[in-house]
Amino acid sequence: MGRPIDARGWVFEVRDQSRAHRERWLPIENLTSWSHNASENEETAETTSFDSKGWFEQDVMQRGGVIEIEGQWALDTHTGQQAEGQAYVDQFWAQRLGIDSRNEIRYRHDSQDLWVIWEATVTPDEQSGETNDKTSWSASFTQCGRPRYEPVFPHCKERD
Template sequence: MTLVKVNARDIIIEASDGAATPTWAEIGGLTSVTVNASENEETADTTDFDSDGAYEQDIMQRGATLEMEGFLKKDDATGVLDPGQAQVTTNAGQDALGVASHAMYRFRYPVDDTWTVWDATTTVGEQGGGNNDKTSFNATLTRSGRSTTEAVV
């Protein structure tokens, strides 16, 4: 076994269509991805007089987010959005409220033999750019519940 540095750009993120047998669409055009494994974490201060002046805490809630940024990608002949970006946009639909606001995502690196799978809510950020920019695409996935895994097949 040789330990290697993992390229951030090699991450694979896929969005599910929510079907009983899901179709997964890889999200294209990404230039930056950040997974924050402690977002929405909540703690309880358990420091008391017996702590001898040392802070103590318990973690009461775990959370996580995945933020992605990139370029909006469309087919130059049809105008059809990149399949993954289209699924993210659908998952974040303005009518997607309550339980309908949840969608499934999975991500991994090529060296991984399992996917990390999230039930997550989806927030699509601002799109646009300046005079000499390409149009941006960005979204934040906020995990709901615990992560699960599934084998890469």
């Protein structure tokens, strides 16, 4: 029997396209909730005919997905600036239009050894707060094309 995994174990990162000379992924920090809708933007074609003998039939013609993440607006205590992953989404990616509006997001649970990588567009979502709240931060990522998968490589291995 399998064991449930903790929701807080999910990791989300965005590819930093501001530095074209090297691959760099930025973690999105201070998340408090997330959702993944694997059927968003799915389109089907009904294929029911007399041969179906009264049973509905369809073919999936298009797949899609959306990831929505929410958290607290995060401040890097060393630089005094917004945390790098959130700042990249807000100040760089979300400001791009047309063919430049696509970038990559990757995600996985810390118990998994594969990243799921989407080419996606981003929609910056609501930020808010009240007198005794922390400022919220959120964004939605819409999948563009087929996802790909890459192994997770640890930065260092423990020695025996």
